[in-house]
Amino acid sequence: xxxKIGQTDLVIERGDITDREVDAIVNAANSHLWMGxxxxxxxxxxGGVIIEEEAVRxxxxxxxxxxxxxxxxxxxxxxxxxxxxxxxxxxxxxxIAQATRSSLALADKHRLSSIAFPALGTGVGGFPPAQAADxxxxxxxxxxxGGSTTLRKVVFVLYQEEAWKAFTDTLNRLRGVN
Numbered sequence: 001x002x003x004k005i006g007q008t009d010l011v012i013e014r015g016d017i018t019d020r021e022v023d024a025i026v027n028a029a030n031s032h033l034w035m036g037x038x039x040x041x042x043x044x045x046x047g048g049v050i051i052e053e054e055a056v057r058x059x060x061x062x063x064x065x066x067x068x069x070x071x072x073x074x075x076x077x078x079x080x081x082x083x084x085x086x087x088x089x090x091x092x093x094x095x096i097a098q099a100t101r102s103s104l105a106l107a108d109k110h111r112l113s114s115i116a117f118p119a120l121g122t123g124v125g126g127f128p129p130a131q132a133a134d135x136x137x138x139x140x141x142x143x144x145x146g147g148s149t150t151l152r153k154v155v156f157v158l159y160q161e162e163a164w165k166a167f168t169d170t171l172n173r174l175r176g177v178n
Contacts, residue, residue: 001168008144009153012167017157018046023112024078026103028120031083033059038123047072055081064098066106080106084120091121093135100139107151114153119163129163133170141174
């Protein structure tokens, strides 16, 4: 699914976020920025331990904050580590929305033109995909509609069918499409 909002393409697709050719992929991080399982584990395996080492040097951070690192061996140039949960690995819609906003702000600060997000909090965090979709898409739409972003492409790359459907349905609902 692809929609144009102002100057920005908003895309929702299935797949592996580590393969995306974008300026930055977002890592679903914890506040200590350790990279264990799920999206973080996949990024670390494919991109190399240097990504985690750079992230940990910048932490710990508050839940809702984000840091940027190089992307090691990934196709992307950067990894933005969005701390959507603490060490208890629990999260909620507010934390996910704030981590999304922090990631977008960091992308703009570094003048990035493209970013790819996973469904934050839905793996290890166990948060329902539909609620994550609502929090993240609301934050992204608000950011894009603000009009001053450097981002020209925002992609949600969902590994699971359930998450892809939740994000597609939520975007249609938020846009007023039946």
